[in-house]
Amino acid sequence: MDAATFTPHFDIPEQYAPDAVHPVRVRSRPMGVATVFGFHQHPWAQVAYTSEGVMRIEVDDTTWIVPPSRAIWIPAYVVHNAQVIEPAYLRTLYVDVSVIPPNLSECRVIEVSPLLRELIVALDVDDDTLSASREQSIVQLILDEIVRSESLPLGVPLPADKRLRALCEAIIANPKAGDSLEQLALDVGASVRTISRLFRNELGSSFSEWRQQAVLAHAIPLLSQGQSLSQVASELGYTSQSAFTAMFRRAFGKSPREFFKETA
Structure with missing residues (x-):
């Protein structure tokens, strides 16, 4: 599926869209079984993390299974579909392209370390309760942990x-x-x-x-x-x-x- 045929999909509330001031945003919500988002793309990268439940993420040539306490990295503008196959508590990190680390140009399922899990929770608050310096530190640590996370062989390539x-x-x-x-x-x-x-x-x-x-x-x-x-x-x-x-x-x-x- 060619990303050029898609219009960037702004389907999230404005407060969750990342920008230069808040380059990583967290959105948390429970998701019912059989929830399907449909093929779409975003002008930012994202990390879909399920602390409970299982998700399936599809792009044109691969399907991934995301089990509990693991996450999938999805680069910006990658056309993808998401489906909840077991009731999940989903935390999605939206990452502005200005801070995306190198070598993260492809989807991959990663281990979520205890540190990364706690950093996501720490950032999952109203912006007004975090000082700019603390938010910057948490964001940098999150990005470092994503880069360091072990990639898991949970993708099934499709021809x-x-x-x-x-x-x-x-x-x-x-x-x-x-x-x-x-x-x-x-x-x-x-x-x-x-x-x-x-x-x-x-x-x-x-x-x-x-x-x-x-x-x-x-x-x-x-x-x-x-x-x-x-x-x-x-x-x-x-x-x-x-x-x-x-x-x-x-x-x-x-x-x-x-x-x-x-x-x-």
């Missing part, structure tokens, strides 16, 4: 080729189906060789690597809702809880229990 796109969307819709690559390729009218080549050329990964990302995108909301590891493993087509946990640990460097313990 442009229509055949591969149809195959990928079928897996996202039903990751448990367990169809072989041969059957999936047949369903979209392509050979296995062609599909394998498209995965490498368009998505930079193998079919199995991409499928693992799609499985993780489904696993995160289920685990955040409190479903047991055995339930989630079974729902996503794994033969055992240990096999699912091993896959999760390879992706995140920690077990599901360790990952979600950090949200407590």
